Amino acid sequence: MANLSRGACASAPVTRLAPLLASLGLSLYSVTASAQGFLDDSHGTLTLRNYYMDRDYKDNGAKTAAREWAQGVIMNVESGYTTGTVGFGLDARGLMGIKLDSSPDRSGTELLPVSSRDRRAPDEYSRLALTGKLRVGQTTVKTGDVSIFLPFAFASPSRLLPQTFRGTTLSSKDFDGLTFNTGYIDRINRRDSTDYQPMSIASPNRRFNGAATSSHLVYAGGDYQVDKALSLRAYHAEVKDLYRQDTLALLHDLPLGSGVLTTDLRSFFSAEDGAAKAGKVDNRNVSALFGYRWGGHRVSLGYMHASGDTATPYVSGTELMGLSEMTMSSDFLNARERTWQAIHDYDFAAVGVPGLRTRLRYVRGDHIELAAFEAEDRKEREFQMELGYVIQSGPLKNVGLLARKSIYRNDFPAAAAFRDENQTRFLVTYSMPIW
Numbered sequence: 001m002a003n004l005s006r007g008a009c010a011s012a013p014v015t016r017l018a019p020l021l022a023s024l025g026l027s028l029y030s031v032t033a034s035a036q037g038f039l040d041d042s043h044g045t046l047t048l049r050n051y052y053m054d055r056d057y058k059d060n061g062a063k064t065a066a067r068e069w070a071q072g073v074i075m076n077v078e079s080g081y082t083t084g085t086v087g088f089g090l091d092a093r094g095l096m097g098i099k100l101d102s103s104p105d106r107s108g109t110e111l112l113p114v115s116s117r118d119r120r121a122p123d124e125y126s127r128l129a130l131t132g133k134l135r136v137g138q139t140t141v142k143t144g145d146v147s148i149f150l151p152f153a154f155a156s157p158s159r160l161l162p163q164t165f166r167g168t169t170l171s172s173k174d175f176d177g178l179t180f181n182t183g184y185i186d187r188i189n190r191r192d193s194t195d196y197q198p199m200s201i202a203s204p205n206r207r208f209n210g211a212a213t214s215s216h217l218v219y220a221g222g223d224y225q226v227d228k229a230l231s232l233r234a235y236h237a238e239v240k241d242l243y244r245q246d247t248l249a250l251l252h253d254l255p256l257g258s259g260v261l262t263t264d265l266r267s268f269f270s271a272e273d274g275a276a277k278a279g280k281v282d283n284r285n286v287s288a289l290f291g292y293r294w295g296g297h298r299v300s301l302g303y304m305h306a307s308g309d310t311a312t313p314y315v316s317g318t319e320l321m322g323l324s325e326m327t328m329s330s331d332f333l334n335a336r337e338r339t340w341q342a343i344h345d346y347d348f349a350a351v352g353v354p355g356l357r358t359r360l361r362y363v364r365g366d367h368i369e370l371a372a373f374e375a376e377d378r379k380e381r382e383f384q385m386e387l388g389y390v391i392q393s394g395p396l397k398n399v400g401l402l403a404r405k406s407i408y409r410n411d412f413p414a415a416a417a418f419r420d421e422n423q424t425r426f427l428v429t430y431s432m433p434i435w
Contacts, residue, residue: 037081038080042435043435044434046434047076049071049072049074049429051111054424054425058420059420063105066109067109068106071097071100072095090132091131093128096124097126097160098124099121111160113192126194130145131144132144137174143169146169146183152219152247153185153217153314153318162191163189163191165188166185166189166196167185167216180220181222186216186217188318190317198215200214202313202314202318205372205416207310215240217239220235229253230251233250240273242313258295259293259294261292262293263288264287264288265287268285268320268322270282283313284306287304289302289323295350298345298346302342303323303340304339311334312333328425329382330382335370336369337368339365340363340364341363343360356389358388359385361382361386364382365380368412373413373416379411380418382406384405384406385406386405398431398432400427400430402427402429404424
């Protein structure tokens with residue numbers, strides 16, 4: 001993996017992207033021209049993401065807003081595999097973020113990196129990521145820049161550029177119905193960064209020692225498809241000298257009346273690991289989400305219960321797959337928090353408007369303990385609205401439009417991380433095949 005320093009990124013012109021991508025393509029072709037299958041099964045895509053994010057704070061804090069606008073460019077090139085019992089391949093990814101609007105008094109949305117000195121965002125930032133891979137049967141090993149979308153560390157997709165890791169992963173489907181995953185990760189590349197950094201534990205509201213870092217993360221587990229309607233999931237992960245975590249889940253679909261009843265049960269069991277550099281970790285988090293899908297509607301009700309002496313831990317910069325996944329203003333993972341949520345999704349394809357969808361979501365957490373502030377029985381709530389549309393025809397076919405709005409309030413102490421806010425996001429995306 002080759003990275004560009006943040007200082008260099010701030011001054012480099014946008015035109016750097018063209019030669020960077022050109023050299024990427026030339027290198028791929030020159031090295032692999034004679035490898036049958038390597039080129040035949042290769043493909044490339046270009047994704048454009050235009051992102052506006054506005055956090056309008058409604059408390060009495062000194063900073064009244066975080067507001068930025070940026071353009072993302074993502075070039076993905078994936079080779080096929082060489083022929084033979086063991087097939088080899090190479091993937092490459094070129095990424096660039098371009099500042100369209102930002103200032104020091106309202107930076108910090110994580111769309112763009114910011115200087116620790118003056119809080120300014122660079123004009124642009126970019127990086128080139130390489131991943132080697134091999135395949136034997138239905139087992140694939142990748143090393144270098146890798147993405148993992150697993151329950152205990154879900155690479156966050158919610159900003160301008162994707163968040164990735166440095167390490168080696170193995171995924172196997174050689175056994176019928178079972179997808180087995182294991183891996184070793186030693187660095188994280190955050191969604192607003194150009195370089196790899198040691199992993200740390202997420203610590204909003206000063207839950208843990210957020211400055212403590214880990215040398216690596218190891219994990220193993222898998223998903224088992226019992227039948228068409230039922231799947232089971234189990235994983236064990238250890239973030240060296242910070243915490244360890246076991247994950248269990250059950251997902252089930254049951255035809256009922258004119259629709260389908262869905263059940264999503266998840267649990268996380270966490271404790272400190274090794275030297276416990278982040279402090280004590282003692283948490284059990286269990287959740288249940290029940291939904292009913294009919295026509296274009298889906299209505300879901302969920303409950304999440306945290307017990308133990310601490311909040312639910314996760315790697316800073318990632319998300320946990322659970323009830324709080326894709327919330328906008330808070331993670332709802334505080335110590336002893338009890339969380340309720342209700343969701344209504346609608347797909348307008350059911351009434352002849354394909355590509356149009358909406359979501360209304362209300363999440364409420366109470367019984368919250370904030371040990372760093374000696375605060376107990378605190379509350380938070382978030383109301384979230386989404387409207388998305390993918391253009392179906394014409395010259396703008398496949399352009400995606402997404403508007404998200406949240407209203408978040410809590411009764412936390414003034415110094416807490418999550419602040420009362422109205423948050424707005426607008427996202428325009430377009431992906432096109434290069435070959």
